Amino acid sequence: MPKVTVNDIDLFYDIKGMGEPLVLISGLLCDHAYWSLILPFLVAQYQVIRIDNRGMGRSSAPDDPYTIQQMADDVAALLDHLGLDKIHLAGHSMGGQIAQEFTLAYPHKVASLLLISSLAKGDERFNSVIETWGKLLPIIDTRLYQKVVLPWIFTDAFYSIPDMVEQLIEFAVHYPFPPKTHTIYHQSQAILNCDTTNRLKNILCPTLVLVGQQDILTPIKFSQQLAVTIPQAELVVLETGGHGFLIESPDAVAQAMRQFLAQVR
Template sequence: MPKVQVNGIDLFYDIKGTGEPLLLIAGFLCDHAYWSLIMPSLISHYQVIRLDNRGMGRSSAPESPYSIKQMASDVAALLDRIGIETVHLAGHSMGGQIAQELALAYPEKVQSLMLLSSLAKGDKLFNSIIETWGDLLKSVDLKLYEKVVLPWIFTDTFYSIPGMVEGLIEFAIRYPFPPATYSLYYHSQAMLDFDTRDRLQKIHCPTLILVGKEDILTPLKFSQQLAQGIPNAELVIIERGGHGFLIESSDSVVSAMLNFLRKLKPAYTNFGF
């Protein structure tokens, strides 16, 4: 799988499928693999591009502060390097923050926008959680770290499935590309510094806001703020699922995404030829 050098780092990316380009940006603690469960449905209709943000997966992890604007610039540079002019764009959580910044700084590159479990600015509770997650790996091993984080990501229903959470923890421990401690700190600080509340009205592309009804990390009020701030944005609530609904309710999520994208296709008149 390829890498390109952009903004002084090696950025890992993956392309599958054919059709209009659809770019997926993962969030905190996640790399491109986080989208795996919905990939089969997406690549049936789109050329799907995934990447590892700086500091995650197989991309470079420079030992210097990161910012959301910087990571959006990485994405823009990636598109330039691989010769893709415009994309449908989806971002989950921190990836949604990066997607917002990309749509604001490079509107010519974004045909449509999908913000999943994301936010314009965190409140005190959210900020406290993210600050803790940024520091925690300095003090505990990855197994305990996952045990602390996952209750904020998944619902009680998900926890009730025998072996499901234990399997995710085991997967994280065995994953060959774990994040560096300092990368999580830099990502957490980037999230805390981010604020688009006063700029949302400048996003003019068709936008879908998608949130799980049981999301306790980025609750419904965050998505409502995005939907109220972005002109003509559509808000869809997934009834079953929390912050990790890409895993817990993947069928519902990909259905909502494809329904939104389908409505963007121009209606062709049948002239009999």
């Protein structure tokens, strides 16, 4: 799988499928593999490009401050490398913040925007959680860290499935490309320092704002703000799943994405 040197880092990316290019950007703690359960629903119609953000997976992890704008510029440099002039762009959580900044900086490159479980700016509770996650990993081991994080990501119904959460914890503990402790801190600070509230009106492309009914990390009110302020935005609230519905309800998420993209096409 390929890498390209952009903005003084090696950026890992993965391309599968044929058709119009669709770029998928992951959130905090996640690399391109977070989209794996969604991928089969998309590759029949789209050239799907997944990225490891700086500091994650197989991309470089410099130990210096990150910004959301910087990670958006990494995406732009990758598209230049690939020779892509126009894309559909989807981002989950922090990835949605990156997608917003990309669209604001490079509006001519975005045919449509999909903001999934994302936000313009966090409230006090959200900021407290993200700040804690950014500082906690050097203090506790990976297994305990996951036990702290996962209740914010998955629903009661998901927790009720025998061994499911334990399997996810084991996957994280043994994952061959774990995030470095400084990466989580730098990405968390980038999230906290990002605010697109007063610029959302400048996002003029067709936009899907998608959120799970049971999302307690980026609750519905965050998505409502995006949908009300972005001129061509459509809000879709899925009854199943919370913040981690890309894993918990991938078929429902993929269906919403495909319906929106079909309308744009």
